[in-house]
Amino acid sequence: MTKTKAFITSVCLIGTSAFAETAGQSIQVIEASDGYSFATVSLKDLSRIHCPNGISNIVFSKEKEIQVDPAKNGKDAYVKILPRRTTGDGVEERFDYGQHPRDIFIECNDRTFSLVLVPKDIPAQTVILKAPYSETKKASEFERANPYDSTMLDLVKKAYLGDVPDGYEPMHVGKEVKDFEEIKLVLMRSYVGAKYSVHEYTVDAKKSVNLYEAMFIPYLKNPLAISIVKTILEPTENTRMFVVTLNQEEAGGADAQ
Incomplete structure (x- = not known):
C-alpha cells in the first residue's frame, strides 16, 4: 500500500x-453505426478526429467549405471550417464562417463512419471513433x-x-x-x-x-x-x-x- x-x-x-x-480539448466518442452520427466541431479552431486503429480513407466535399488534413501518424485527421471571403462594391473585406453541417465519411477499423459535423463557436474539439470491439x-x-x-x-x-x-x-x-x-x-x-x-x-x-x-x-x-x-x-x-x-x-x- x-x-x-x-x-x-x-x-x-x-x-x-x-x-x-x-x-484540455473537449472529447466526444462516436460509436460505429449504420446511420449518420452527429459530432460538434469548432467553427474557427482546428478539431481532431481520432481512430485508434488508423484511418484508411477520408471522403468529403470541398464545396462545403471544409478542409480535412490527415496526420502523419495515420490515426488522426484535422478538420478546419473554411470561411467565405466577402469584398468588392464598396464593402469592407470580411470573412464569414458558415455554421451549416458538413458531411464526412471516414474509414476506421474496417468500418465506415458517416459523420455530420456541426460547427459551433467553441474551442477545439476531439472526436474519437469507437470501433465495435x-x-x-x-x-x-x-x-x-x-x-x-x-x-x-x-x-x-x-x-x-x-x-x-x-x-x-x-x-x-x-x-x-x-x-x-x-x-x-x-x-x-x-x-x-x-x-x-x-x-x-x-x-x-x-x-x-x-x-x-x-x-x-x-x-x-x-x-x-x-x-x-x-x-x-x-x-x-x-x-x-x-x-x-x-x-x-x-x-x-x-x-x-
Missing part, C-alpha cells in the same frame, strides 16, 4: 507540472511493453491528450460520482484495456479548496495512479483528474491469490 501511494503522489506531481500548460491482445501487449511506472504515466498522458491507448476501448460516461460540500466529482470518460483502465474526471469547486490524491482514494475502485492537473481551486473553478485502475477481473484474481 505504501509503494502504491508513493507512486500515486509522483504521478500527481508530474501531471501538475508537465500537463498544466496545455488546455476492443482489441484485448493489443491492449495486453501495450500494458506489458514497458515497466509498471512507465505504463502508468503513459496511460495518464494519453488520456490527457485524448489519445486512445493501443487496444483500449473508449467509453463516454458523463456521470456524477460524488457531490461533496467543497467539490463535485464527475466521471467524464473511460478507456478500458486488458488489465488496466484509465478514467478522466472533472472536479468542480464550490469553495476554495486544495486538492490532493489521497482524498479521492476511498471513492475509487482499485486505484493505481492519480494525476490532478490543478491542485488549488477557487470557487467555480474546475480541473481534470486522471485515474488508472486495475480492472475488476484482475483485482478479483489478485484477491483470490
Whole structure:
C-alpha cells in the first residue's frame, strides 16, 4: 500500500507540472453505426478526429467549405471550417464562417463512419471513433511493453491528450460520482484495456479548496495512479483528474491469490 501511494503522489506531481500548460480539448466518442452520427466541431479552431486503429480513407466535399488534413501518424485527421471571403462594391473585406453541417465519411477499423459535423463557436474539439470491439491482445501487449511506472504515466498522458491507448476501448460516461460540500466529482470518460483502465474526471469547486490524491482514494475502485492537473481551486473553478485502475477481473484474481 505504501509503494502504491508513493507512486500515486509522483504521478500527481508530474501531471501538475508537465500537463498544466496545455488546455484540455473537449472529447466526444462516436460509436460505429449504420446511420449518420452527429459530432460538434469548432467553427474557427482546428478539431481532431481520432481512430485508434488508423484511418484508411477520408471522403468529403470541398464545396462545403471544409478542409480535412490527415496526420502523419495515420490515426488522426484535422478538420478546419473554411470561411467565405466577402469584398468588392464598396464593402469592407470580411470573412464569414458558415455554421451549416458538413458531411464526412471516414474509414476506421474496417468500418465506415458517416459523420455530420456541426460547427459551433467553441474551442477545439476531439472526436474519437469507437470501433465495435476492443482489441484485448493489443491492449495486453501495450500494458506489458514497458515497466509498471512507465505504463502508468503513459496511460495518464494519453488520456490527457485524448489519445486512445493501443487496444483500449473508449467509453463516454458523463456521470456524477460524488457531490461533496467543497467539490463535485464527475466521471467524464473511460478507456478500458486488458488489465488496466484509465478514467478522466472533472472536479468542480464550490469553495476554495486544495486538492490532493489521497482524498479521492476511498471513492475509487482499485486505484493505481492519480494525476490532478490543478491542485488549488477557487470557487467555480474546475480541473481534470486522471485515474488508472486495475480492472475488476484482475483485482478479483489478485484477491483470490
